[in-house]
Amino acid sequence: MLERKVVSPEYMFFEAPREKKYLIGNEAVAEAVKRANVDMVISYPITPQSEATHIVGDIYAQGYVKDYYRGEDEFNVMSAMAGAAMGGVRAFTATSGPGTLRAFEMFPCWAGERLPIVCAFMTRGVNSPLTIQPDNIEIGWLADTGMLIFHAEDPQDFFDMILQAYVIAEQPDVHLPVGVCADGFFVTHTREIVELTPEDEMLPPYDPSVSPVVTMDMETVPVRHMKDPFVMKSNYISYNTHASWQQEVRAAAERARKYITRYMGSPVEVVHPGAEILFMASGTAAAQARVAMERMRAEGIDIGLVKIKVIRPFPEKEITELAEVPRIIIIPEHNITGWLARDIKSRVNNNAKIYGGPRVFGGMTMPPEMLVEETKKLLLNLVTA
C-alpha cells in the first residue's frame, strides 16, 4: 500500500493533477473508493457490478480499505451497510437490477435514518425473462426512496461522482445516502480514458460526531437512544412525528443543492442552450444524444442537449428555465417506463412540446443514427401537421 495523505475535497476536485488511464467503468469505481478513504465495503456478486467489488476486494487486501466481506444477499448487505454507518464508519457497496430490488426495503430506511452511505447502482434489466443487459428502470424506483441519486454518463463521471457523493452525503445538514447510478455494461464494461487524481491522496476521514442523528456507539452521545420507528402508539403524536420526520428527510435533500453546485458545478450540463430543439437526457442516453446532436447540427438542424447529472434532488428550477426556450424537447431514455420524461413533464408548463422518447431497453443499444432518424421523422410530422 502506498503511503497516503489527506487532502481537502476542494483540492482533490479542482486543483489536484490528473493522470490519464485507460480503464473500464468498474475499475474507475475502485479507484474512486481508494481515494474516498472508505472504511468498510460489503459485497455481493451480481453482473454487471461484480468486477467493481472484486477490485475493491483487492485494494482491501492491499490495505486501502479497513474491512471487507461478502454478505449473504443484497438485502442483508444493505442491512449490514446500515449497521456500519450507524456505528460511525464510511461505507461503500454496489449492486445491480435484481439485486437493487432484492435490497429495496433498506433504501428508504437509509434515508430515514440519515445514513451517508454511498451505493453504486450498475443498472441492468429486471427479470423476467432473465436479462443481465443494460437498462436503467431501477433508477425510477430509487428516485422515490429519499436517497440522493446521481447518474453517470461514462467512467469519468462514475469516478468523479462517487467521490463527490461522499463529500455531499456527509455534510451535517444533508447526511443522506447517495445512489450513484451508471448504465451497466455501457459504463461498467466500457474501456475509455479516465483522468484520475493522484493515488496517494485521499479525502479526510468521516467524522461521526457531526451526524444529525445519534451514532450507535454509547459514546457520541451516551445512553438511551433508539433507532428508529415509532411503534409506540397509534395516535396523533406518532403520526405527526412520522410525517415531520419524512419532511425532514426531504428537507435534507433540498439542502444538498448548495453542495451539488459547489462540488459538481451544476446538476445539469447544457450544450447549445438557446437551440430550437433540446435533447434532455441522463446517463449514457446523454452520450448517445450528444453524438446525434453533433451530427444533426452538422446538417444545419438547431439542436442542443441538457444532460441531467442529478436525478434527486431533481433540478427543478434549472429544468423549468431551460424548457422555456426550445420549441421541442426530446427525452431519450434507456428504460421502458420513461421516468425521466415523467419528472421533466411535471416541472414544465407546456407539456405539448415534450416528446418522451425514443426509449430503448432490455439491453438494446441506442444508436445515434436512430436518434437522428427519429428526430427527423418527428420534425417532418410537425411540418406536415
Added chain:
Amino acid sequence: MEALKVSPGFEKILPQEYQELVEDGPYGRGLAVKDLGTFKEVIEEHPLCAGCGLGLAIRLILASLPDPGNTIIVGTTGCNSIVMPQVAIHNIHALFGNQSSVASGLKRALRLRYPDKTKDVVVIAGDGGVADIGLAPTMHSWFRRENITTIMLDNEGYSNTGGQESGMTRQGVVVNMAPVGKKFPKIPLHEIAKAAGCAYVATVTPARARRLGQMAKRAILIARDIGPTYVQIFCPCSTNYKFPPSETLKRAKETEITEYMSPEAQEFIEKIEKESQSRGGKE
C-alpha cells in the same frame, strides 16, 4: 464509568430517572441478577401484556450485561421491540429479520473505531425474527464467526401481529395461520447453532432467573473473543396461548435447560470465572 457523566451544572436539571441512572445505574459496576433491587435498572417499565414472559426475560438479560455502558442492542419487529425504547442503552430496531446483518456491520464498525475497547453487540429478537424471516442472516452471522451474541425470546409464535404460527411453534398446535394445527416440528435452532459455528449455545427460561443471567453473561463474554453465541429463552405467551397470566412461570419451566460450550469457550469461561472468584467478584 467514563461515558455516562453529566456536564457540570446540569446534574440537577435532568429529570429524576436520569439522575438515578447516573448516580445508581449499573454502568461499569459488574452487577448481576442477584443484585436486582439494589440499583437503578436500565429499564423503567414496559408496555407488554400482563404475564408476558418477555418482560421478565429482557429485565434479566439487561441486569446481566457484563458492560452495559459499552453495549448496543439490535432488535427486530416483535413484542420485544416495543420494550426497547424504554431501555437506557443504545438500541437499534432493524427491519424485520435483518438484525444479525445490521449487528454484523455495527460490530465491525465499532471494532474499527474503538480498536482498544470492547463494544458488545447483542441481538435480542423474537422467534419469528430469528428463525423464520431472519434465519439466513442469523445463520450467516454464525458461519462468518461474527463476534456477536444472539438471544432469541421464544414465545412460539408471532405475538405482536396477533398470534400466528412460527417455525418455533410446536407441532400440532392450532394458532392463526395453522388452522388445522402446525404440520411440522419446532425448529431445533439450538442444535443448528452448534453445527453453524456457535461457540456457546444455551436454552433457558426466565423461570430460572440466575441461570438465565449467568448464561447471558457467558454468551456475551465468549462472543467478544471466541466466536458467535446463541441463547434461546422460552417465554410463553399467555395472550395468544390463552392461559392465565399467573401461569407463565409454571409453563416456562416446561422447557429443558441446556448449555453447550466449545472446548475453547469452556477453557475461557473457566479461566475468567476463576479469576472473578479469586477477586471476590460478584458472580
Added chain:
Amino acid sequence: MYVCRDWGGQGMVTAANLLGMAAVNDGNYSIVIPFFGAEKRLAPTESYVRISSQKVYEKGEVGYPDVIMVFHPEVITKGKCYTMPFYYGLRPNGWLIINAESPLLSEEDARSIADLNVRVLYVPASRIALDVAGTELATNMSLLGGLAGATDIVTLEGLEKAISQRFGGGKFIASATTAALDDVLKKKYAKTQELLEKNMAAIRKTCEFVKNSPSADSTPS
C-alpha cells in the same frame, strides 16, 4: 471514426482491448465495450471498438461498423440464428477480415458483400499463431496483425506497447472467463518476456502476410 466488430470466442475480447489500448498509445481516443451473454467459452460473442482522433462519446453496440473481424470461421459456416447475417450493418467500402485459409462465403453472402463494395480478406490466423507462437491461443494476435497490415487503424508500435501493458505483469482487469484464459496462456510460456515476444511475432508475421497478399488492396470480385 473507425469501427470494428469482432466475432468468435477466440480471445476476441482481449483483442478488442488490445486494439483500443494500441489506439490510445497511438495518441487517439478509443472506447472498447464487450457484449456479454452468460459467460462461457465458444459461445458466439462480440466486442466493439471505436477509435477516433476526437473524444468518443458513443456507447454500446456498434450498429454500423467500418470493419468486421471474424475470429472463427464457424461463425459464418455454422452461424446461430442470433448471429446471422454476420455482416449485418457493415458500411459500404468497409473491411471484412476473416480467420480462414480459403474463401468460405455462400454465394448469396458474397453477392451482398460485393454490393457494399466491401474488401474481404482471408487470413490464416490460427495457422500463423500455431507456427509462430506455438499455440492457437495467439489467433487473436495474428488477426490484429492482419488489421494493422490491411489498414492504418493502428500501428505495430501501438500494438507492441499494448501487449506489454496487457501481459507485462501490470494489473489488468479481465472478467472471469478471460482471466482464466490469461492464466492458461501464461502457463504456456516459461517467462513473460517469451509470451510478449511470441505474441508480437505472430502479429508481425500476419501483418507481413497481409501486406504481401494480393487481396489486401483489391476490391472484392
Added chain:
Amino acid sequence: MSTLLGFPKNGYKVVPGPETYLSPSAAAMGVVLPNEGEALIEGDIVPEEVAYEEIANRLLSARNPTLFPGPLVLWAWSEKAVAKARALLEMVGEVPGMKIIPMPDYRPKYPMINPKVEINPNHPNLTIWHNNIDVCVFVGVHCHFANLALKIIRAGTDCYTIALCGQRGHEDAMITLRDVHAEEVMDLTDTIRKVKMERLSC
C-alpha cells in the same frame, strides 16, 4: 420550490404558529441555510451580528424564556461539550427569569411525559403548552431531532424558536445561528449584557 402539503408561497416566512394542520418544512418552502458568518431571521439571511442582537432582544423581552439543552450538551461526552455547557449556564444567568428544561434523549415517552421537567422532540408542543413558554432556545440537540421539534412547535404553538446550532443551522427555527460552540455562546452572552445595559440606559 415545492411543498409536501399545501402550495408554494413566495417569500415564505418562518414565524410563530400555529401554522397549519401539517406545516411544511421551511427547506421545502425555499428557505436556505446561512453560510459562514451569516444567520437566519424568520427565513431571511442576515449577518450574524444582527441575529445576536435579535436573540438578545427576544430573550430579554420574553415573558417566559426557556433553554432546551439536548444530549450534546447535557452529557459530558467531550471537553467541548463541557465547555459549551458552562457557557450556556452563564448565558442563562444573564437573562432574567430564564428557565432550563432539558431534552435528555429522543425516544418517544411512554406512557406519558412530565412536561414540567423535560421536553421531547416527538411532542415538544406538550412542554411548550404546559409551561406557557413564549421564547425558547434549542441547543445541543442532534440536528435531525431539532428540526423535528422546531417544525412541530411551529405547527402547533405560538412559541418563538431560536436555535444555537453547532453545525449548519436550522431553517425551521425563527432565528438560527450556525457553528455555535462555547466561544460563540460567550459572544452571545456579551451581546445580551450589552443589550441589557442599553435597555437600562433608555
